[in-house]
Amino acid sequence: MIQVPFSPSQAALLLDFDGTLVDIAPTPESVRVPDGLTDDLLRLRDMLDGALAIITGRPIAQIDHFLPGIPYAVAGEHGVVVRPAPEQALRERELPVVPAHWVNAAEKTASDHPGASIEHKKAGMVLHYRRAPEAESAFRELTSAWPVESGGFHLQDAQMAIELRPLGIDKGMALQELMAEAPFKGRRPLFVGDDVTDRDGVRAANQMGGAGWLIPDDFPDAATFRRWLHDLSEGRGWGA
Ligand SMILES: O=P(O)(O)OC[C@H]1O[C@H](O[C@H]2O[C@H](CO)[C@@H](O)[C@H](O)[C@H]2O)[C@H](O)[C@@H](O)[C@@H]1O
Secondary structure, eight states: OOOBSSOGGGEEEEEOOBTTTBOOOSSGGGOOOOTTHHHHHHHHHHHTTTOEEEEOSSOHHHHHHHSTTOSSEEEEGGGTEEEOSTTOOOEEOOOOOOOHHHHHHHHHHHHTSBTBEEEEETTEEEEEOTTOTTHHHHHHHHHHTSOTTTTTEEEEEETTEEEEEETTOOHHHHHHHHHTSTTTTTSEEEEEEOSTTHHHHHHHHHHTTSEEEETTTTSSSHHHHHHHHHHHHTTOSBOO
8 A cells, every 4th residue: 555655733624526536437427425424535635634635627617526625725727717715706817719610620520429429617718528539530630731820729638538728738737726826725735646747747746755555557547546545534544
């Protein structure tokens, strides 16, 4: 079992959502919050004096739906939108809007492949092909024709999806932003995720004197990670 190299009084926990706290599901709406997870997270939030955050690619409203009132802070859309404390106003960056003709072309391609779908975000979109794997090549052909970087965006592979994200925003920046304020400030960040986008969070956590781990490199799967999280919530696996 991974041992956290310091005690709960020194730690802050910043966690990814999909593929980490919940298992990957056929669609974004159909994920299931595992039994016991909210109790574990609430115990950890108490144990860490509030220093529990979710850093996700999803819009914050979706985390409020699946984990209502559970994390102290949430960074959504990979850090585009941040809510640093409960009930606090959302902090949103001014970012380019996805051109309408890209949106329309993506929707048209999805409609040609039943099961494929487009998820719209404040500054970006996700082209999902989990339920229509044959749509992947059509999505790749379409997106590779767009002048993505000069439009202020970046294309990133995700889990059975291609994500158009704003350039220069990532989970590492989100982690640094949250760690600059109470109750995170002065603590050492622990970050766990499972996807390409989570590598920035791992890097930032290590750079700030904390630690970061990835599924499946460090935990074989999300269920194993959640058992570890449960142990942490009961006081096991912490250093002095
Ligand atoms: O940063 P995360 O919390 O891991 O969010 C990453 C993306 O997760 C969602 O898509 C992925 O999970 C879906 C549910 O399991 C799955 O159906 C889909 O194939 C995956 O790509 C979400 O829809 C995206 O907005 C997030 O960026």
